[in-house]
Amino acid sequence: MGWLPYIVQKNRHFKILFLAGLLMIVTNNTLCAQYPTVREKVINLPNFDDPLLHYGYFVGVNNFDFKFLYEVGYYKNGLRDIEVKSNTGFNVGLIGDMRINKFINLRLEPGLYYSKRDLMYPENSIFENESDRLREVKSTYIHLPLIVKLSAGRINNFRPFILAGISTDFNLSSNHKNVDDNFSAVFRTEPQNINYEIGLGFDFYLNYFKFSPSIRGIFSMQNELIPDNPNTSGTSPWTGNIQEMVSRGFAINLTFE
Numbered sequence: 001m002g003w004l005p006y007i008v009q010k011n012r013h014f015k016i017l018f019l020a021g022l023l024m025i026v027t028n029n030t031l032c033a034q035y036p037t038v039r040e041k042v043i044n045l046p047n048f049d050d051p052l053l054h055y056g057y058f059v060g061v062n063n064f065d066f067k068f069l070y071e072v073g074y075y076k077n078g079l080r081d082i083e084v085k086s087n088t089g090f091n092v093g094l095i096g097d098m099r100i101n102k103f104i105n106l107r108l109e110p111g112l113y114y115s116k117r118d119l120m121y122p123e124n125s126i127f128e129n130e131s132d133r134l135r136e137v138k139s140t141y142i143h144l145p146l147i148v149k150l151s152a153g154r155i156n157n158f159r160p161f162i163l164a165g166i167s168t169d170f171n172l173s174s175n176h177k178n179v180d181d182n183f184s185a186v187f188r189t190e191p192q193n194i195n196y197e198i199g200l201g202f203d204f205y206l207n208y209f210k211f212s213p214s215i216r217g218i219f220s221m222q223n224e225l226i227p228d229n230p231n232t233s234g235t236s237p238w239t240g241n242i243q244e245m246v247s248r249g250f251a252i253n254l255t256f257e
Contacts, residue, residue: 041156044205048257049099049154056095056210056257061088064115064139064218064249071241079241080122089115091251093143105149113141113169115249119187124237135187135238139247142170145197157206163199163216168192181228182238188226193247195220201255212255220246 048054065084093111100106119135127133145167152160171191180186199216225245228236235241 044157044207045210048205048210049102052099054097054257056097056255058091058093058095058109058111058253058255060091060251060253062091062113062115062218062249062251063088064247065117066119066137066224067246067248068242069244071243074241082122082242083120085118085120086249087116087118089113091143091253095255095257097149097257103151103153105151107145107147107149107165109143109145109147111143113139113143113251115139115141121238126234126237135182135185137187137189138173139189140172141193142172144168144170145195147197151203154203154205157204159203159205161201161203161212161214163197163201163214165197167195167197167218169195176226179229181226182236183228183231187238189224189245190222190226193220193224194222195247201253210255210257212257213252214255215250215252217248217250219248222246 063086065086066082068082070079091111091113093109096108098106116139117137119137121127121133121135123133145165147163147165150162150164169192171189171193174191175186175188176191178186178188181188195218197216197218199214201212201214204211223244224247225239225242227239
């Protein structure tokens, strides 16, 4: 397990999920240890999880950034990392849930995710003014995840769960068909992306519906960058030194079922 501290140190989104998961485990163990003495409450929606299919919707917020893999010799040339300023975005979508057994559910969660990231490039002699260093990357994703939900046993009106799955994104703001590039202040990305997702949350059974706050990490598995077109000025200072650019982020969803 010597790799775990390294991953946590290098990936701030993984760190958030790791700490949240640790809190969930501690909380669940505490509740289970005290279960024999927990006072029985009125059980809300006792048969809610029994049907094969049920539906719901979610709203939430997200925060995405980019991870860069640079060309060999990038740092030897005295260049610094590209700075990424993440902005809080929003998510909204629907949920279709299929019961596999008492503890496992398969979920389809189509949604709309909006995010914005600002890239600040290190100084370069090609840049004529300060605005050339800044690129705004706006993304409007049609997000289609297929998620496995693993739930613990229900304790009164409370039930913790973890999530894992894969997803694909269709970026409506990718500019992939635009013939202009960064030399015309247009940053282009691939129109589709594949991700893996992990997360955790809690189900709260209320009088008339189930409320489920959750947090999840979303990690891209493919390069999203479209290189700039060949130019007489030489290698593009915006994309020429980048081998790979992938998204990573987290989303906090409030689910109503």
